[in-house]
Each structure stands twice: as C-alpha cells, then as structure tokens.
Amino acid sequence: AQRVTQPEKLLSVFKGAPVELKCNYSYSGSPELFWYVQYSRQRLQLLLRHISRESIKGFTADLNKGETSFHLKKPFAQEEDSAMYYCAQRGNFNKFYFGSGTKLNVKP
C-alpha cells in the first residue's frame, strides 16, 4: 500500500521566514501528489497538485522522483499560513492516501 510520510508534526516559524514542509511518498512509477490544507474552522481543501506545477498563495512544491519527495515551500511565511497541512498521494484504484499532517504555526 502507498505510504506518505510527513516527519514533522509541528513547524513554528516567524513571519517573513522561509518555510519547508517535508513529504516523502512510497515509490510509484508515475506518482500523483497533492498538498491539502485545513485552516482553523474550515474544511480541508486542495492547496496544490504537482501535475499543475502551479504556485498557490506563494507556495510551491516540486516532485523529486529520485528522493521520492514532494516538499512544500514558501519563501516568506505569513501569519495567515498557519494551518494544518497534509500531503497526499493517489494510489491504485483512485484511493488517496494522506500523511499524518504538519501543523504550521507562523508567529508574528
């Protein structure tokens, strides 16, 4: 079964500092990876997906097949980025597997 690993449970940074949330996935020939975000009192929602190669709210994520990683990065964190972030991988038969999540706390 697919496994998605997020090694950090909590990441605290100061406003304006760079942030990187780590995600490693289990090997798959053609992985399809996502980042979902859950802001306080809001629903879990898609932040970005690797296939789109897009930047959303200043966040980017690059798929590194050699390291089986899909780390989420932002050069200058904002207080409104404080949230729970989940990395996810689409597995066989369109089942989606999530990591354990990283809580990002951006301090003023």
Added chain:
Amino acid sequence: NAGVTQTPKFQVLKTGQSMTLQCAQDMNHNSMYWYRQDPGMGLRLIYYSASEGTTDKGEVPNGYNVSRLNKREFSLRLESAAPSQTSVYFCASRTGAGANVLTFGAGSRLTVL
C-alpha cells in the same frame, strides 16, 4: 451549491450502540470516500466507492460498513461502536476527468464513551 454535506456534525455514543453517518454530494461525482482523522495519524481511508453500487475497503475498514445508496449518497455505519472509533470523520468526493481533486465535507465529530 452545497458541495459535500455530512450529518450529523456531532454525536456521542455509548459503547455498543450503532449509528450511521450520512454524506451527500451535489457535484455529480462518481467517486466518494470516508476518512477518519486522528491526532498524529492524519487522515486514514476507511472505505471508498468508485461509483453507485460499488464499494472497496481502505486502510482501516474494520468495525465499519458502508452503503452507496445512489450517486449522491454514501453512508458510513458503525454497527457496534467502540471507544477506538472516537474520531472526526470526513466524507469526500472526487472530480474525474483527470483532475483528481477531493472535495471534503465539514466533518462529523464522534465520541464513543
């Protein structure tokens, strides 16, 4: 356009009681999912339904049953609730056509005493 609607939002059960969590989506999606969210464990897939009339087990199906009543609705049943099933449950549906984006409901917080 409500998206994905879950009921109830909160429920407290005693060990051994049964209950059904309801989920409905109005986006005409084929695929629907049930996840549970636990601290430190993230979201774990309980059951999945690719289309009306089909269901498949996920990572943690024990103690649960599901029913895909029609294209809109996908219910999760706990036949005999246990304290280990205390969790927040999320229903989701998936866009197709290659987009593969999950739309989530607001969640149902279940406490089993």
